[in-house]
Amino acid sequence: MATEQTRGLGRLLITPAVAALFIWMIVPLVMTIYFSTLDYNLLNPGTEAFVGLENYFYFLTDPAFLASLQNTLVLVGSVLAITVIIGTLVALLLDQAVIGRSIVRLMVIAPFFVMPTVSALVWKNLLMHPVSGLFAWIATSLGLRPIDWFAEAPLFAIILIVAWQWLPFATLILLTALQSLDEEQKEAAEMDGAGAFSTFFHITLPHLARPITVVILIETIFLLTVFAEIYVTTGGGPGLQTTNIAFLIYSQALIQFDVGTASAGGLVAVVLANIVAFFLVRIVGRNLET
Amino acid sequence: MGRITLEGVRKSFASHLIIKGADLDIDDGSFVVFVGPSGCGKTTLLRLIAGLEDVSEGRILIDGANVVGVPPSKRGLSMVFQSYALYPHMSVRGNIAFGLKMAGLPKAEIDRKVEAAAATLNLTPYLDRKPRELSGGQRQRVAIGRAIVREPKAFLFDEPLSNLDAALRVQMRLEVTRLQRQLGTTAVYVTHDQVEAMTMADRIVVLNAGRIEQYGSPLELYERPANIFVAGFIGSPRMNFIADEAARRYGAATIGVRPEHIKASRDGEGWEGLVTDAEHLGSDTFLHVDIAGIGNLTARSIGEIGLSAGDRARLLPDPAHIHRFDENGKALHA
Numbered sequence: 001m002a003t004e005q006t007r008g009l010g011r012l013l014i015t016p017a018v019a020a021l022f023i024w025m026i027v028p029l030v031m032t033i034y035f036s037t038l039d040y041n042l043l044n045p046g047t048e049a050f051v052g053l054e055n056y057f058y059f060l061t062d063p064a065f066l067a068s069l070q071n072t073l074v075l076v077g078s079v080l081a082i083t084v085i086i087g088t089l090v091a092l093l094l095d096q097a098v099i100g101r102s103i104v105r106l107m108v109i110a111p112f113f114v115m116p117t118v119s120a121l122v123w124k125n126l127l128m129h130p131v132s133g134l135f136a137w138i139a140t141s142l143g144l145r146p147i148d149w150f151a152e153a154p155l156f157a158i159i160l161i162v163a164w165q166w167l168p169f170a171t172l173i174l175l176t177a178l179q180s181l182d183e184e185q186k187e188a189a190e191m192d193g194a195g196a197f198s199t200f201f202h203i204t205l206p207h208l209a210r211p212i213t214v215v216i217l218i219e220t221i222f223l224l225t226v227f228a229e230i231y232v233t234t235g236g237g238p239g240l241q242t243t244n245i246a247f248l249i250y251s252q253a254l255i256q257f258d259v260g261t262a263s264a265g266g267l268v269a270v271v272l273a274n275i276v277a278f279f280l281v282r283i284v285g286r287n288l289e290t
Numbered sequence: 291m292g293r294i295t296l297e298g299v300r301k302s303f304a305s306h307l308i309i310k311g312a313d314l315d316i317d318d319g320s321f322v323v324f325v326g327p328s329g330c331g332k333t334t335l336l337r338l339i340a341g342l343e344d345v346s347e348g349r350i351l352i353d354g355a356n357v358v359g360v361p362p363s364k365r366g367l368s369m370v371f372q373s374y375a376l377y378p379h380m381s382v383r384g385n386i387a388f389g390l391k392m393a394g395l396p397k398a399e400i401d402r403k404v405e406a407a408a409a410t411l412n413l414t415p416y417l418d419r420k421p422r423e424l425s426g427g428q429r430q431r432v433a434i435g436r437a438i439v440r441e442p443k444a445f446l447f448d449e450p451l452s453n454l455d456a457a458l459r460v461q462m463r464l465e466v467t468r469l470q471r472q473l474g475t476t477a478v479y480v481t482h483d484q485v486e487a488m489t490m491a492d493r494i495v496v497l498n499a500g501r502i503e504q505y506g507s508p509l510e511l512y513e514r515p516a517n518i519f520v521a522g523f524i525g526s527p528r529m530n531f532i533a534d535e536a537a538r539r540y541g542a543a544t545i546g547v548r549p550e551h552i553k554a555s556r557d558g559e560g561w562e563g564l565v566t567d568a569e570h571l572g573s574d575t576f577l578h579v580d581i582a583g584i585g586n587l588t589a590r591s592i593g594e595i596g597l598s599a600g601d602r603a604r605l606l607p608d609p610a611h612i613h614r615f616d617e618n619g620k621a622l623h624a
């Protein structure tokens with residue numbers, strides 16, 4: 001793509017794709033912006049009126065907003081921490097020549113292919129159910145009181161489910177990165193007298209810095225919008241304990257039928273996501289250079 | 291001190307015997323080169339000494355102590371890898387200091403040693419660069435710096451110069467030998483380049499298919515090869531081998547004459563034949579001559595002797611430099 005001519009041709013050829021993408025993105029965005037300035041409730045159709053920024057004011061001053069913002073950040077942060085740390089450990093394990101490695105690998109990857117709603121239902125009804133769940137059975141057979149996960153530690157329960165879903169992704173990316181680590185480098189470290197821990201912290205972990213960054217960036221994008229798991233298990237409750245921003249917007253729009261405030265919330269979420277992305281790229285994106 | 295002794299060392303991978311019994315005594319302070327064709331087990335033998343592979347049988351002694359089962363870091367050796375294996379995220383300083391840091395030396399002492407090593411290798415201006423910001427030769431020197439800074443009993447080199455261009459190779463060859471002599475540390479050096487082997491080594495180990503064919507000084511190998519393999523491997527162009535009738539006249543199954551020990555002329559004495567190819571290097575001329583009943587021989591003459599392809603020439607081997615071999619390929623000595 002060096003000459004003027006090839007560059008011009010290149011631009012011409014990508015124009016339709018760029019135009020399609022642009023329309024695809026801009027139309028919903030503009031409509032959302034438009035709705036966010038209306039007093040628009042589905043219960044009173046035909047009475048839409050322009051209200052300026054009032055919807056934003058309601059959304060941002062609603063106590064539910066701060067609570068759900070906090071829940072969102074706790075959820076994203078915890079799942080990131082769990083998946084990156086445990087993912088690294090599992091990847092290290094799978095990188096060793098253990099017996100039946102290919103089967104273990106397949107099993108580790110499997111959760112990624114389970115739909116969020118399905119996995120949430122499995123966790124809710126088969127594992128975490130306070131009466132018939134597996135965890136309850138383990139607790140009672142050990143003589144302990146079973147935990148009612150979704151009542152006593154609802155956010156933690158959601159974090160467990162989401163982390164379980166995202167662990168394979170982190171493991172897979174980190175495992176491929178580990179396999180690309182030059183064997184001679186590890187041997188050089190071995191000759192230099194580095195033990196297993198020193199080798200991990202001085203050689204392996206720096207090598208993983210970049211893939212870990214990728215995992216964090218990609219997971220953050222999806223974790224900011226976790227919805228199905230909450231919808232299926234707790235419905236945002238008890239109270240607001242498991243309501244994140246995505247769920248709050250949903251409840252504004254389809255439980256309270258307030259399209260205007262929901263649209264305003266949606267735009268707030270977009271801005272928030274961009275702020276998070278900005279800081280993430282600032283902090284960890286440095287690893288992606290060169 | 292750094293005397294390395296191998297006693298009946300064997301190594302198999304799965305069921306393949308790769309090193310078929312190596313006995314070797316490497317003197318303290320000497321520069322020993324392993325040469326041999328690709329796949330003969332040079333790297334494997336070096337890694338066995340380093341401790342990166344476990345021996346299947348036999349003993350490896352360093353300064354008289356058996357090190358079989360001793361981890362690499364406790365053997366007091368350091369290794370320069372073919373790929374350099376520098377730590378990419380550490381600066382040159384970090385790379386050289388890493389071994390010392392792992393040994394738990396005080397910071398001031400590490401700094402002093404790293405700077406001394408860097409000065410020896412002309413790396414001082416680059417101490418704060420990352421490996422990717424260095425040229426091939428500089429990376430090579432960092433790898434060597436990492437090896438010397440720990441003051442090991444011996445250096446192990448695995449084809450350290452094979453990634454460099456020809457001119458740099460010659461220069462680094464001299465630098466490595468000079469450095470080794472100056473430090474007086476034992477060095478074991480793997481290469482498949484026989485010029486490197488001949489110029490750098492105090493003693494050469496010629497390996498072939500997992501066996502040590504001969505162990506001796508470069509000139510010993512050149513003048514008194516123990517068998518046909520060594521005779522053919524050392525020296526360039528290759529030694530000429532003549533079998534059958536002509537060899538029997540010398541009381542051997544095969545005789546060998548090096549190209550430089552054959553005198554070529556237009557009409558002098560010796561075997562007569564047709565020049566099939568002539569390579570004129572200016573300083574030398576290599577003539578390939580077809581001789582009836584003997585085969586194609588190569589002769590090397592100094593300068594230009596006015597013979598080219600298509601000419602007829604006469605070749606006269608120097609009787610003092612004829613090597614005789616029995617039917618098993620072993621050298622016969624008078």
Ligand SMILES: Nc1ncnc2c1ncn2[C@@H]1O[C@H](COP(=O)(O)OP(=O)(O)OP(=O)(O)O)[C@@H](O)[C@H]1O
Pocket residue numbers: 303304308326327328329330331332333334335482
């Ligand atoms: N880890 C291993 N597993 C199985 N076979 C191996 C292993 N390492 C080496 N070999 C085999 O051992 C033989 C010797 O290998 P080695 O690397 O020592 O050769 P080399 O003399 O260093 O060759 P080169 O000059 O090409 O580097 C080869 O046939 C190789 O296939």
Ligand SMILES: [Mg+2]
Pocket residue numbers: 332333334
């Ligand atoms: Mg090799």
